[in-house]
Amino acid sequence: MIRSSAVSLALGYVALGIAALVLFAAPLWYAWQVTIQEGRAEILQADAQRLTDVFRRDGAAGLKNFIDTRVAMQIAGERILLLADSSMHPVAGNLSTWPKAVPAAPGNYTIQVEVADQGTQPALVHVAMVGNCNLLVGRFNTLFAPLQTRFWYGLTAAIAVLSIAGLLVGLITRRALMSRIHSIRQTVSAIMHGDLKHRLPTHLNDDELNTLSRTINGMLEQIELLVHGVRNVSNSIAHDLRTPLAELRSRLEELALIRPPPAETFAEVDGAVADVDRVIRIFDALLRLAEIDAGLRRSGFVPLDMADLASNAVEFYAPAAELKGIDLALLSDGAQSVSGDPVLLAQALGNLLDNALKYAPTNGTIKVAVRRRVDGTVEVSVSDNGQGIAESERVKVVERFYRGDASRGTPGVGLGLSLVQAVAKLHGSVLEFSDEAPGLRVTFTLPVDAAITAASSPPAPQSVEVEVVAPARLASS
């Protein structure tokens, strides 16, 4: 229990408290011992002086009478009065003998001794020479004894209360802390067993533990999202790879069973190879996605001219567009320097153009635009005048393996827009879909090349806009 941080902390505070008490009591004790005793000694000396004055005025007999009167009047009480002759035999006073502890020597001094009266008690006595007699004036300490006792009791009680309270606070804190840690531990072990839905308990107050819990919860949120994503992808992979693999299997099995003539066999084998190629394409797309998601490609960022990249893509797709009677145009106002990954940006643009070409109507238009935005980023957009995608479907199209109704029966595996999305994300942007009425416009932005920003004023980031206009829905391919 001492190892518990709460308890040891409390014990530390107790020790500190006791030290403070002792520091407070010690000077007090010193004052008691020195100052008050000195004061008492002075009083005794004054007493002795008064008796000496009586002796001077009235002689030895007068002093004896005075003392007798005083003793008779019982003024003495805790006081000691004794007059002894030169051989220390008592002459007057309330002590029957000269106390043994007081040296039987004439002189003028004050000492602390044990005096036997009714029982032996400590007393402060003053001895003085009066003529040839010895005068002893003293006071028992009994008057101050209760005070002294109370002081010690008080001090002890204070230390006891401090210690107990400290220990209690330590234990209570430990209990509270342990119960919170216990609940955290329970949550964590539940998470370790695979249930990622759990969250650490948090309170409204913002203490240290709470702040930590909140941070950890944020981390769990992210992990759950990632794991969920991975699970989704593996489910989709299982499904999407199973289908072509099942086709392939039955194709080969049938071939083995029927053993058709060579010409037919070769046709079937070609079909089987095509099935395998489809599986490989899905794998490649998934690996590329994983690669981008892992952020590994950020090292591939170089300064590049997005307008030039877009113009090459437009030029590459132009013959295919022409074949469909589609007008493919590039809108750009000159070179746009950005920082990005040329390989991935070319693929993203390619995927968007693939989609646009797939869904744009015959004699439709596709526009690729690269413009610098006011905020300095470069906007890339691809728009088409096709059917567009319904608002409700826009979230889904970037999901992996999602294929819109319009894409059924067309080639593609449903990863195209996921990849474009991932590329946009890698470049610090998100895909935006807007309605071209009719048609769809897909936009993402790119950060301006830092070197350009530094060189030109005003510094402005750049964005690239890619628009695809297609008659049918744009689906991920």
Add this chain to the structure above:
Amino acid sequence: MKILLVEDNERVSQFVTKGLQEAGHTTDHAGNGRDGMFLAASEPYDVIIMDRMLPGEIDGLAIIEVLRKAGKRTPILILSALSEVDERIRGLRSGGDDYLTKPFAFGELLARLDALHRRAQGINAETPLIVGDLHMDPLTRKVTRGNRPIALQPREFKLLEYLMRHAGQVVTRTMLLENVWDYHFDPQTNVVDVHISKLRQKIDADFERPLLHTVRNAGYTVTAGD
């Protein structure tokens, strides 16, 4: 061609060796890095096919680096299951000349080996290219067929130049995408085919004998022969 295949997977090795033999090449096979290194360093080969991940202490990239440091200039094609762009760059930086991801189509492998071999034999970028009656002068950028000038767009010129430099060989769509457009992805639409048919319109349409042929399930070839 004399080809060295360094590959530990037996089925892949058999498949490749058999295919290469049928294509008329002699093949040596090494099943691990040490044998591969020994053969590559001691025997003269036209092309080396190197698997990246090999059993034993030496992996494919290490062998390539050692060979290059020792001054061996034999063209090397790296075979790898690692498809990431960065891995590809690493492979080429270590001294490889081309990079092919597993699984691959045999036609793709063969086409790339031919291209590597042709490149290694040393081509003069300034020498006019001639296939049948089709002439191309890379310097003046003039293309003629049977004395008739043919006007080409810059990209069409590059496409034809690549095809003519590999005349008589099969050139795959992927090779065209990589070398003519520098694209490292597989477009969904048959864009390359469209470019080829446009080019065909320009160089073959008005002539009796076509020079640009489609090779089924593989790619294209420019050849004057049959």
